[in-house]
Amino acid sequence: MQLDRVSHASDETLEGYAMGSLGEPVLAELEEHLLVCPHCQEQLKEFDSYVAAMRNAAAGLELKDESRKEFWTRVSGALTLRRIGWAMAIAALLVLVLRCDCRGDRRGARRRQPSRWPWFS
Numbered sequence: 001m002q003l004d005r006v007s008h009a010s011d012e013t014l015e016g017y018a019m020g021s022l023g024e025p026v027l028a029e030l031e032e033h034l035l036v037c038p039h040c041q042e043q044l045k046e047f048d049s050y051v052a053a054m055r056n057a058a059a060g061l062e063l064k065d066e067s068r069k070e071f072w073t074r075v076s077g078a079l080t081l082r083r084i085g086w087a088m089a090i091a092a093l094l095v096l097v098l099r100c101d102c103r104g105d106r107r108g109a110r111r112r113q114p115s116r117w118p119w120f121s
């Protein structure tokens, strides 16, 4: 790569520099050129802000992913088998109580129907 005051660094070269992936001898030549070329300095600023925005976005995604993982770890820790068993027992009891209420409403209309569960009447 030959850089002087007339020719400028390519977009790929500046992008590589911004990402930190440029190797010698191109790196040394570009840095030398950047010292004297306002045009390439301006271009590099744009690449730098682009790379910084991409890195921030990636860091934000990792953070979100991490907090989601933490949430599900907490939820699964709270839901042990025994607790699920208790929740099911309570739900079954609620169903029985609600069903009993419905039967009570119907009893007024059809009094003759014998109760299947005498302990609920």
Ligand SMILES: [Zn+2]
Pocket: 007, 008, 009, 033, 037, 038, 039, 040, 041
């Ligand atoms: Zn230049």
